[in-house]
Amino acid sequence: MSEHATTLPDSGEKSSLVAAARRHKRQRLESLRAFVLGAGFPILLILIWDRAVAFSGTRLIPSPYQVAVMMYDFTFGGVYDDAFSGTILIHVWKSMQRVYGGFLLAALIGVPLGLMIGRIKVLRQLLDPTISLLRPIPVTAWLPLSMIFFGLGPNAAIFLVFLGAFYPILLNTMFGVRSIDPRLFEAASMLGCSGAGMFRQIVLPASLPAIFSGLRIAHGFAWILIVVGEMTGVPTGLGSVVMDGRTLSRTDLVITGMIVIGACGFVTDRIIVAISNRLLSWSPQHRE
Secondary structure, eight states, rough: OHHHHHHHHHHHHHHHHHHHHHHHHHHHHHHHHHHHHHHHHHHHHHHHHHHHHHHHHHHHSSHHHHHHHHHHHHHHOOOOBBHHHHHHHHHHHHHHHHHHHHHHHHHHHHHHHHHHHHOOHHHHHHHHHHHHHHTTTTGGHHHHHHHHHHSSSSHHHHHHHHHHHHHHHHHHHHHHHHHHHHHHHHHHHTTTTTTHIIIIIIIHHHHHHHHHHHHHHHHHHHHHHHHTTTSSOOOOOOOHHHHHHTTOOHHHHHHHHHHHHHHHHHHHHHHHHHHHHHTOOOOGGOOO
């Protein structure tokens, strides 16, 4: 009888180990599949680009090989030609300072303000009409004023990035607060939670999924607007690379700047996703 009793847990333990191994194998296969699909499509686009340039014989659009050579020289060659100087790392660093200066400033103001507007009815009634009035104004319309307010240079670029990132963060945070189930507030009140404790224990955790959605959207806008921001007379930055390429009719410079902007945005977006997955581990539907 005792021998029979001791064999049951062993068989159950083996079954659980087998099931865990199968789950691990499925996860590895799914990760491999996601990697192959994610990497395969850009490679396919590059092949199509290469064949299209070869068949058309155009000299207006460089081939992928020419862009790769350009990026290599741009990264390790220092001075590329008389019209353009500096390695790509210098331009990446300068653009990142402006992008994340404006983005972090937008997050520091937009998240707390969105939490308060979403939770405090009087504040929402006071500010929502003004926000709805200012939000549709294109960031490019602020370009002349930014140059008047901050002069020619990086501060104007940071201001434009801030404007572009601010509204997605603010509106998504407000939406997150407004979407919280009222029963959570009732339950928290019954347990004696109020004031700052209500914000810390109920409002902020329940709004985090929407906040991170807003941060990802704003992060994308920040990189998009760096090209506009660096039209304000700054000599370095990825936006200036694109603008100088356009002025000089250098499509290789334009495409190089576009590729590097996309790569920088992708890497930092993955960082935001990783942080989101870590903080939202309690919410499986928001994991990516």
